[in-house]
Amino acid sequence: MAKTNYDAKDIVVLEGLDAVRLRPGMYIGTTGIKGLHHLLWEIVDNAMDEVSNGYGDNIIVTLHTDGSASVKDNGRGIPVDPHPTLKISGVEVVFTQLHAGGKFNNDNYNFSGGLHGVGASVTNALSKWTKVWVERDGQTYFMEFESIKGEDGKVKSGVVKEHLKPIGKTEGSGTLVRFLPDADVFKDATFSKEIVSKRLKELAFLNKGVKIELIDERDNDRAVYHYEGGLVDFVKYINEDKTTIISPCIYIEGSSKIVKLELAISYTDGYNENVFSYVNNIPTTEGGTHETGLKSAITKVFNDYARKNNLLKEKEVNLMGEDFREGITLALSIKMQNVQFEGQTKTKLGNPEAKQEVENIVTAELSKLIERKEYASSMETIINKAKSAAKAREAARKAKELTRAKNSIDSTNLVGKLSACTGRKAELNELFIVEGDSAGGSAKQGRDRQFQAILPLKGKPLNAEKKRLEQVLQNDEIRSLISALGAGIGDDFDTKNLKYHKVIILSDADQDGAHIRAILLTFFFRYMRDLITGGYVYMGMPPLYKVYRGNNFEYVYSDKELPEAIERIGKGYSIQRYKGLGEMNPEQLWDTTLNPATRSLVRVELSDAAEAERLISILMGDNIDARKEYIANNANFNKKTIYDTYNSK
Numbered sequence: 218m219a220k221t222n223y224d225a226k227d228i229v230v231l232e233g234l235d236a237v238r239l240r241p242g243m244y245i246g247t248t249g250i251k252g253l254h255h256l257l258w259e260i261v262d263n264a265m266d267e268v269s270n271g272y273g274d275n276i277i278v279t280l281h282t283d284g285s286a287s288v289k290d291n292g293r294g295i296p297v298d299p300h301p302t303l304k305i306s307g308v309e310v311v312f313t314q315l316h317a318g319g320k321f322n323n324d325n326y327n328f329s330g331g332l333h334g335v336g337a338s339v340t341n342a343l344s345k346w347t348k349v350w351v352e353r354d355g356q357t358y359f360m361e362f363e364s365i366k367g368e369d370g371k372v373k374s375g376v377v378k379e380h381l382k383p384i385g386k387t388e389g390s391g392t393l394v395r396f397l398p399d400a401d402v403f404k405d406a407t408f409s410k411e412i413v414s415k416r417l418k419e420l421a422f423l424n425k426g427v428k429i430e431l432i433d434e435r436d437n438d439r440a441v442y443h444y445e446g447g448l449v450d451f452v453k454y455i456n457e458d459k460t461t462i463i464s465p466c467i468y469i470e471g472s473s474k475i476v477k478l479e480l481a482i483s484y485t486d487g488y489n490e491n492v493f494s495y496v497n498n499i500p501t502t503e504g505g506t507h508e509t510g511l512k513s514a515i516t517k518v519f520n521d522y523a524r525k526n527n528l529l530k531e532k533e534v535n536l537m538g539e540d541f542r543e544g545i546t547l548a549l550s551i552k553m554q555n556v557q558f559e560g561q562t563k564t565k566l567g568n569p570e571a572k573q574e575v576e577n578i579v580t581a582e583l584s585k586l587i588e589r590k591e592y593a594s595s596m597e598t599i600i601n602k603a604k605s606a607a608k609a610r611e612a613a614r615k616a617k618e619l620t621r622a623k624n625s626i627d628s629t630n631l632v633g634k635l636s637a638c639t640g641r642k643a644e645l646n647e648l649f650i651v652e653g654d655s656a657g658g659s660a661k662q663g664r665d666r667q668f669q670a671i672l673p674l675k676g677k678p679l680n681a682e683k684k685r686l687e688q689v690l691q692n693d694e695i696r697s698l699i700s701a702l703g704a705g706i707g708d709d710f711d712t713k714n715l716k717y718h719k720v721i722i723l724s725d726a727d728q729d730g731a732h733i734r735a736i737l738l739t740f741f742f743r744y745m746r747d748l749i750t751g752g753y754v755y756m757g758m759p760p761l762y763k764v765y766r767g768n769n770f771e772y773v774y775s776d777k778e779l780p781e782a783i784e785r786i787g788k789g790y791s792i793q794r795y796k797g798l799g800e801m802n803p804e805q806l807w808d809t810t811l812n813p814a815t816r817s818l819v820r821v822e823l824s825d826a827a828e829a830e831r832l833i834s835i836l837m838g839d840n841i842d843a844r845k846e847y848i849a850n851n852a853n854f855n856k857k858t859i860y861d862t863y864n865s866k
Contacts, residue, residue, distance in 0.1 A: 225296040225307035237342035238374045241402060244339045253403045254412055256343060259336030260288040260394050265420055265498055267292025268427050273391060278417060279432040280408050287395035294353030294390050297381060306381040308349055308360050312341045313375060341375035343402050350393040357387045364399060415825055418442045422451035423498050423550050448481035448548045455827055456546050458835050458843040459485040463595035469582040476574040477552045482545060484599060488685050489743060490542040493827050494549040496556055496566050502750060502826050505566025507551050510575035512538050518583045528600040536603045543606035551575060613686040635701050636661045636671040648672060648701060648717035652724040652733050655799030663803030664811055670717065672701050677733060681740040682837035695740065710745050720748065721818065723757035723810065725797040738821065739837045749823050758817040759810045763793040772809050774817060
């Protein structure tokens, strides 16, 4: 157990604060919307570390009308006494010294999400101002920081405006941090309620009993996230629009000297495997050693149960792990010290010791739990489903072999479909998946053949959400896509074999185009997920309008840009609205959509795998009522476009 005394001497300083503002990308990744919210996550993580370690149970996040955000917790409060070597208050150390915090030794926190100790200081450095209130030892303290532009034009980030001082008595404890992101740093300094609410809900699921409140003063909205069931409530939430086939939900918890673990498992009547893992509240979307240990344990425990209860006959071979994971919805949360992340997005656990620790805990606790009478029916259902999955796995194996034979994987099946590029460097090559033969013809003529390949879709690919793999592989369009990419499918998929490092979906800006994008993204999510997590998937953004007068013209990509384009073109303008890519000639398609110097692309990212799983199930699954409800709540069919407004004049 971490010690309860938490003083300034416990804050370890690794180095001073560098010019974070000069290279913000080094600390928050980007100055786009993701980087903006990273500032908030750093403060939220600090609050979460307090309550996760048992020092509080309540967090309030507020989005204020002036563009600032605040985070309040009822933890111990940041230390206010002077640091023994720096001779400044603990609050000033935390907000002005990079790599400073109480998390570099294991005395104050058993585990933490704020791993690097840069959080509060980076948030301060990239804000116009930061205000801190600390309640502890019967006193309320206040301190303020600001970023000042000097006479030389250079900005001094996060300097002290008002030193720490007591401002009143209190009976409580905790910290309140409020900051205003600097609009000179961020392209858009407006917090998204949707992004914030998703993350806070996730944190509440991962920390059962903790109450997290989100207040949005901008529209007087308030939400409270509080789940006594924790991970059990989490898997129920993910599966709320699916048909579950076991009850009760399997839930275990356990710990060792290294790892504290929680696990919840449910099953649906579907075919997809949904595993969501977290380390110290951080999503590990690329998996890691903890997932490897978990999967080994589940496979062993369930096979042993099947043998013991005669659900697997003596002559039958053991079932494989993937058989037991068909239709599974699983949430794993572990907490440990000295976490080591790896992988392209730093969301893959690398600690080798975690594999054996997780495997031991799950094997011991799961073996005991499933022997209880109330789980007998569920276990029989799980084993029978796994046996059915094993048969389907063999069918899928044969289907893959048949697909390889049909496609020759080399390209006989692609003759007349794929217009390949001449370049052989995959990292430079682009594959455009184009809707329709007409647009495909224009794209083939307008492209740069050296690095751009075109694959037209003659019909809609199969919706992979509703089919098993062997059924998906029977679809001609899907097989053509697999062959073109050259990296396999399912468990065989390997980005190292990709022939193109940009896979660009190019479809019309209408209902059919949106449906094709959804079908393709669902297929990638289900059977080539590394294509998305690796950042290889993009959506092309063809223009909606062409505004012109004589030889003077502009392409317009959104309704918001249209009035400004009209003003630049001047009186006597005309507007052409593009209803489809096929309306463009090859030169227009090159200028607007293919040319790397002038086009706009949107990269598809997987920032919330659990929410993506839920939305794909709603929008692409069999539950028609859930889909209708979502569309009714989120779509605005009465919205009048700017084009309609100008066209009516």
